[in-house]
Every structure is written in C-alpha cells, then in structure tokens.
Amino acid sequence: MSETDRKIRVLVAKPGLDGHDRGAKVIASVFRDAGFEVIYTGLHQTPEMIVSAAVQEDVDVVAMSVLSGAHMTLFPRVRELLDAEGADHVLLTGGGIIPEDDMKELEKKGVGRLFGPGTPTTEAVRYIREWFEENRQPEGV
Amino acid sequence: MSTIEREVPTESLKEKLRKKEEEVDALRRELARWQAEHRDAPTRDTSFTSVSGREVEPLYTPLDREDAPGYLEGQGLPGRYPFTRGPYGTMYRTRLWTMRQFAGFATARETNERYHYLLRNGQTGLSVAFDFPTLMGYDSDHPRSLGEVGVCGVAISSLADMETLFDGIPLDQVSVSMTINGPAIILFCFYVAAAEKQGVSSDQLRGTVQNDILKEYQAQHAWVFPPEPALRAIVDMFEWCSEHAPLYNPISISGYHIREAGATASQELAFTLRNGFEYVERGIERGLDVDSFAPRLSFFFDIHNDFFEEVAKLRAARRIWARHMKEAYGARNPASWRLRTHCQTAGVTLTAQQPENNIVRVAYQAMAAVLGGTQSLHTNSMDETLALPTEKSVRVALRTQQVLAHETGVPNTIDPLAGSYYVETLTDELEAEAQGLFREIDEIGGVVPGIEAGWFQKEIAHSALRQQEEMESGQRVIVGVNEFTDGSEEVAIDTLRIDPEVEERQRDQMARLREERDSAAVERTLDALTEAARSGENLVPRILDCARAYCTLYEIRHAMEKEFGSYKEPVFF
Numbered sequence: 217m218s219e220t221d222r223k224i225r226v227l228v229a230k231p232g233l234d235g236h237d238r239g240a241k242v243i244a245s246v247f248r249d250a251g252f253e254v255i256y257t258g259l260h261q262t263p264e265m266i267v268s269a270a271v272q273e274d275v276d277v278v279a280m281s282v283l284s285g286a287h288m289t290l291f292p293r294v295r296e297l298l299d300a301e302g303a304d305h306v307l308l309t310g311g312g313i314i315p316e317d318d319m320k321e322l323e324k325k326g327v328g329r330l331f332g333p334g335t336p337t338t339e340a341v342r343y344i345r346e347w348f349e350e351n352r353q354p355e356g357v
Numbered sequence: 358m359s360t361i362e363r364e365v366p367t368e369s370l371k372e373k374l375r376k377k378e379e380e381v382d383a384l385r386r387e388l389a390r391w392q393a394e395h396r397d398a399p400t401r402d403t404s405f406t407s408v409s410g411r412e413v414e415p416l417y418t419p420l421d422r423e424d425a426p427g428y429l430e431g432q433g434l435p436g437r438y439p440f441t442r443g444p445y446g447t448m449y450r451t452r453l454w455t456m457r458q459f460a461g462f463a464t465a466r467e468t469n470e471r472y473h474y475l476l477r478n479g480q481t482g483l484s485v486a487f488d489f490p491t492l493m494g495y496d497s498d499h500p501r502s503l504g505e506v507g508v509c510g511v512a513i514s515s516l517a518d519m520e521t522l523f524d525g526i527p528l529d530q531v532s533v534s535m536t537i538n539g540p541a542i543i544l545f546c547f548y549v550a551a552a553e554k555q556g557v558s559s560d561q562l563r564g565t566v567q568n569d570i571l572k573e574y575q576a577q578h579a580w581v582f583p584p585e586p587a588l589r590a591i592v593d594m595f596e597w598c599s600e601h602a603p604l605y606n607p608i609s610i611s612g613y614h615i616r617e618a619g620a621t622a623s624q625e626l627a628f629t630l631r632n633g634f635e636y637v638e639r640g641i642e643r644g645l646d647v648d649s650f651a652p653r654l655s656f657f658f659d660i661h662n663d664f665f666e667e668v669a670k671l672r673a674a675r676r677i678w679a680r681h682m683k684e685a686y687g688a689r690n691p692a693s694w695r696l697r698t699h700c701q702t703a704g705v706t707l708t709a710q711q712p713e714n715n716i717v718r719v720a721y722q723a724m725a726a727v728l729g730g731t732q733s734l735h736t737n738s739m740d741e742t743l744a745l746p747t748e749k750s751v752r753v754a755l756r757t758q759q760v761l762a763h764e765t766g767v768p769n770t771i772d773p774l775a776g777s778y779y780v781e782t783l784t785d786e787l788e789a790e791a792q793g794l795f796r797e798i799d800e801i802g803g804v805v806p807g808i809e810a811g812w813f814q815k816e817i818a819h820s821a822l823r824q825q826e827e828m829e830s831g832q833r834v835i836v837g838v839n840e841f842t843d844g845s846e847e848v849a850i851d852t853l854r855i856d857p858e859v860e861e862r863q864r865d866q867m868a869r870l871r872e873e874r875d876s877a878a879v880e881r882t883l884d885a886l887t888e889a890a891r892s893g894e895n896l897v898p899r900i901l902d903c904a905r906a907y908c909t910l911y912e913i914r915h916a917m918e919k920e921f922g923s924y925k926e927p928v929f930f
Contacts, residue, residue, distance in 0.1 A: 228930070232489065232504070232505055233489035233490060233492070233493045233495070233501065233502075233505055233579075234489055234505075234509070235573075235577055235578025235579050236577070236578070236617075236618075237578065237618075238617070238618050238619050238705075238818075238821050240930070241818045241821065241822075241930040242818075242821055242822055242825050244930040245818075245822050245930055246825075248930075254930075256928060256929070256930045257928070258926055258928035259578050259926060260493070260578075262501070284489055284505060284508060284509050285505075285508040285509050285744070285745070285855065286489075286504040286505045286508055288504070289503060289504025289505075290504060313742065313743065313744065315743060315744060315852060316847070332709050333708065333709040333742045334708050334709050334710050334742075334835075334838045336829050337825065337829060338829065
C-alpha cells in the first residue's frame with residue numbers, strides 16, 4: 217500500500233479506573249467511519265498497558281478519554297512512556313472533563329489538542345487528519 | 358359510579374350508554390374535520406420526536422384511550438395496586454420527597470464537613486460519592502490508585518475512614534445512601550461497623566446501598582468479581598438485612614447509569630426492571646421467601662430532558678413492577694409490589710457551554726421527577742461538566758428543589774398528570790415497549806448471558822451514537838451548543854480542585870493504620886473470609902469481622918478474589 221492511501225492508525229484508550237466509556241465508544245465508531253483503523257483498549261488500562269498496545273500495534277495516534285479528573289497524572293505519564301519506548305512520533309490527544317488551564321499545561325508537556333464536552337466529533341477527526349498530513353513519516357524510511 | 362349505576366332504572370342506563378356512543382361518534386367526526394383542516398398546515402422544521410426517538414402525535418384525545426383498560430385496572434389509587442399513581446397513599450401531602458444531594462471528595466474529613474454544611478442548609482438525607490479507587494475496591498495506597506485518590510469522590514479504605522466520614526452525624530437519625538457496587542458488601546460492612554462505634558445497632562439503620570452489579574457490567578463498569586459470585590454476595594446481603602437491618606435497603610436497582618451511557622427511556626426502563634427481576638429470582642432460588650426481601654428493594658432512575666416521557670416512565674415502572682411481583686413471582690405482601698425510587702437529574706444533558714443554562718435544565722427535570730412521584734431526588738449542579746461542584750452551585754441545586762417543594766404548588770395534589778390523554782398513552786406505550794424488550798432479553802438467554810455476549814452494552818452504545826449524530830447534524834437542538842451560541846459559551850466559573858496533597862495525606866494515614874492495628878486479627882479474619890467464600894456461608898458476618906479488625910478495602914476484596922476471581926469485560930465498540 218502506498219503512503220498516500222495508508223490508513224491512519226488510532227488507539228482509543230481508557231486509562232485509569234473510570235468506567236464511563238460512552239465517549240470513548242462514540243469516538244471510536246466515528247473514527248472508524250472516518251476511515252481510520254481503530255483499536256480500542258477496553259477499560260481500566262494502566263499507562264504501561266496503553267503504551268505497550270500503542271507500540272505493538274504501531275499506531276500513529278493515541279486518543280485517551282479521561283472523565284475522572286486524573287488527567288494531570290495520566291496524560292504526562294503516557295507521554296513519558298511513549299517517548300521512552302521510542303514512540304515520540306506518536307500523537308497523544310484525547311478528551312473528557314478537562315479544564316481549559318489544564319489543557320494548556322498539558323500541551324506544554326507534549327500532549328496534543330484535548331477536546332472538552334460538547335465538541336463536535338468532526339473537529340477531532342479533522343485535527344487528526346491535519347496532524348497526520350503534516351507529520352507522517354514516509355513508510356519504509 | 359357503580360353504586361349509581363345500580364340505583365338507576367335500566368331504561369335510563371341504556372339512554373346513558375347511547376348518549377356516550379353519540380358523544381364518541383361526534384368526537385370522531387370533529388377530529389376528522391380538525392385533521393382535514395390542518396393537514397396542510399405548515400409545521401416547524403423539527404422532527405417532533407422525543408429524546409428517545411419516539412414519534413409524538415400533534416394531539417391526544419379520549420379516542421386514544423378507548424382500548425385502554427379501566428381506571429382501577431390501569432391506574433387505581435395511590436398506594437394501591439398497580440401503584441401507577443404513586444407508591445404511597447398520600448404522597449407529598451404527608452411527606453415531601455427526601456432532598457438528597459450526592460456528595461464526596463478528597464478525604465473523609467473534608468467530605469464530613471460538606472455533609473454538616475448540607476444538613477445545616479436543610480438537606481434531609483446524605484448520599485456518599487466514593488472516589489474511583491474505592492469504587493473499584495482499591496486502597497488509597499494501591500499503585501492503581503495513583504492520581505485518582507479523592508478526585509471524583511471520597512476515599513474510604515477502611516473502617517477508620519468511615520468513622521471519620523460520619524463523625525458527629527447520628528446514623529440512627531440520618532438516612533445515608535451509598536453509591537457503591539463492585540465492593541458494595543465491604544463498604545456496607547464498614548458502615549454497619551461505624552454505626553456500632555456510635556452505639557447504633559444495625560436494626561436502627563435506614564438508608565440504601567446501590568449494590569446493583571448487573572448495571573455495572575451493562576453500563577457504568579465499576580465491577581470487581583464475575584457475575585455469579587457477585588450475585589451470590591448480593592443475595593447474602595438480602596438475607597442478612599432481612600434479619601438484622603430490616604429498615605435498610607440492601608440494593609438500589611439503577612437505570613441512571615444505563616441511561617447516562619446512552620440508553621433510551623424504554624431501554625432504561627426495561628433493562629432496570631429486568632435486572633430487578635433477576636435479583637428477585639436469585640433470592641427465590643436461594644430459598645428466601647419473596648416477601649422477606651422484596652419490600653426492601655429500591656430503585657434509581659435518571660430524569661432526562663423529555664418532560665412527559667420521564668413522568669410516564671416512572672408511572673410505567675411502578676405498574677410493571679407491581680404486576681410482575683404479584684403475578685409472576687407470587688408476592689403477597691403489597692409492600693413487595695410497591696416500587697420506591699430515588700431520582701437524579703441527567704448529568705449527560707448538562708453542557709460545558711453557557712453552563713448557567715444547566716440550572717434551568719435541572720429545574721425542569723426535577724419537576725418531572727416530582728410529577729412522576731419520586732421518593733428522593735438529587736439535582737445536579739450547573740458546573741458538573743467542568744469539575745466537582747462548588748459549594749455555591751450545590752446550594753443553587755438544593756434551592757431548586759426547595760422552590761419546587763414550597764413555591765410551585767406542584768406537590769399539593771397526587772399525580773396531577775394522571776388522566777392526561779398524552780401522559781396515559783405514553784405510560785401504556787412505555788410499558789408495551791418494556792415488555793417487548795423483556796422478550797428480547799429472554800430470547801438471548803437472560804441477563805447474565807446478555808452481559809457476557811455484550812448485548813446490553815451494544816444496544817446502549819448504538820443509542821448513544823444515534824444521539825450524538827442527531828446532535829451534530831443539528832437535528833436535535835442543544836441550546837448554547839449547536840444553536841443560540843453567542844460567543845458567551847466559555848464562561849469562567851469557579852470550580853472545585855482537589856489538592857494533590859490529599860493523596861499523600863491519605864497514603865500516610867494508611868501507613869499509620871497498617872502499623873497500629875492488630876495484625877494477627879487482620880490475618881485471622883481475612884482467612885475466615887476466604888474460607889466463607891469457598892464454603893458458601895453468608896459473607897456478611899465474616900466481612901463485618903474483617904471491618905472491625907481494620908482490614909482494608911483491598912485486603913478484604915483480595916481475600917474474596919482468591920476464591921471468586923475477577924471480571925474480564927468483553928471488549929468491542
């Protein structure tokens with residue numbers, strides 16, 4: 217398959233103990249309908265489990281859903297582990313109940329855009345597509 | 358009416374019937390004319406469906422009620438079979454609903470202060486929100502708890518925390534509801550042991566523990582054990598409570614989380630009641646007399662945006678429960694037929710955009726709950742899509758209920774929407790849809806096989822996706838989100854933040870507890886619990902012993918897990 221029509225591979229992940237997966241499942245379906253290749257981790261994943269899945273599945277993007285308020289622990293931890301595993305080219309994005317100020321702080325720590333409640337899912341799709349256009353590595357290089 | 362009929366001569370009865378028929382014919386003709394007249398009338402560009410996707414007619418008349426069962430069979434009187442009009446005879450004329458705000462954050466100390474604040478402000482019951490580690494059965498110092506201690510609720514890892522939580526709150530007087538499921542039996546024992554420390558015996562305890570594991574597998578996903586041992590623990594609690602805590606509700610069969618996860622009104626209604634029947638069947642299989650535990654089964658429904666559909670849902674729930682308990686399960690005590698419920702306004706309807714609008718949404722939902730005849734109510738705070746609520750927004754939410762109770766006149770008469778052609782028709786429709794879903798669940802082999810196959814989860818996710826699509830296409834208007842946006846969406850409102858230091862303090866406290874307690878007693882009681890898990894004896898007395906010895910939540914969970922194993926979810930989207 218040529219680089220131009222390669223599918224974007226996305227890992228949709230639910231880190232931490234929070235079981236509210238309505239958002240994660242909706243966004244996974246939307247990504248699939250948008251033509252992405254989607255892997256969903258299931259619930260109650262540790263950062264280690266998520267990063268190991270991301271590396272194993274060779275994804276372009278990790279999209280995490282966090283509604284539990286633990287985002288300031290979970291996003292930086294997954295970023296750190298991704299970088300440590302040589303997956304620093306992987307985009308870490310996500311959504312959930314995340315205050316504006318925290319989003320800015322996480323951005324400084326190498327986390328991509330985060331989406332709050334009420335964001336149209338199309339916005340997340342567009343963001344990932346644009347990121348992929350700008351950042352993808354030619355395959356086999 | 359029947360007495361009058363018996364007194365009048367036959368001729369005049371015939372006359373009456375003839376008149377009635379004439380009236381119906383006249384209405385039919387009038388209605389046809391009305392329809393013809395308005396057939397080509399312009400309609401607004403909207404779908405005229407309920408939030409759940411139900412088609413709503415422009416007009417309901419007595420003709421919609423022609424095939425309905427008679428008044429006594431379909432509605433009856435409040436406090437009487439089939440309880441459509443309310444579970445109690447005099448409803449809010451005797452006692453208003455319990456205003457019960459769900460609250461919990463940080464450590465037991467901070468939450469205890471919030472409880473004292475709420476009680477001072479006229480709240481009439483307490484409702485405990487636990488943090489995620491507690492909900493999943495982990496101690497605050499367990500590695501999996503990292504970053505989540507006290508963030509979404511209060512951290513309770515042992516009897517010591519439970520004692521602090523209710524410090525200065527007399528548990529023989531205040532009824533307490535605890536939202537906990539996977540490890541419910543453990544937290545319940547902490548609660549009973551904390552009451553003992555206050556000198557309050559278990560037979561004086563009023564209140565509720567959610568303890569509804571089936572909907573956890575289906576929707577909310579805070580589980581610990583696999584279905585079979587989890588159901589056994591629940592029946593152990595039915596059995597123990599019927600003897601030792603007769604005023605306590607050992608379960609709150611909950612549609613709330615099913616609805617919040619995306620279900621429609623009829624899915625919420627059907628899945629919840631079917632889960633309720635499952636618990637009843639498990640109790641009967643154990644050999645319990647249905648009337649010994651059924652009167653203490655309680656319910657919890659979500660109150661969403663569609664006003665009339667929600668009112669009708671509560672009315673239908675009572676009628677379905679009563680009919681099944683009496684006819685299918687042979688309950689003879691009317692208290693077993695009576696569905697009592699807590700309600701909460703729908704968190705999922707609140708918006709981060711223009712958050713003050715949420716106050717209005719909550720007020721309408723609260724009114725629907727009361728018109729539906731709820732026994733207790735939580736009104737959500739306007740800032741809940743952003744963070745845990747502040748004291749101020751909790752006060753507004755509580756005041757919303759107080760205005761409803763004391764200013765609107767709504768509670769003055771019982772079930773005031775009864776007899777509305779629309780509300781009665783909706784009530785019947787919801788009941789019929791629920792019966793249809795019961796049949797589908799039977800066809801897939803019942804509740805537990807349905808969970809294992811992911812059937813419930815898929816049905817709910819499918820409905821959630823449909824709603825998201827409706828919202829994004831603009832087919833369903835969400836004020837301040839996809840319409841009526843004016844640049845004022847991002848409102849800076851104060852939110853409550855949990856200091857990361859809370860986690861550290863809680864960890865230190867755990868270290869001290871492990872140091873100070875009698876470790877021989879810990880080991881002895883935990884071993885006895887594992888043995889009880891194996892032998893099948895009732896778990897409650899064993900867990901109570903563990904609680905009294907200050908075993909921690911995770912230690913107790915682990916002692917059972919050795920025997921029960923843990924639940925693995927079917928993953929899909």
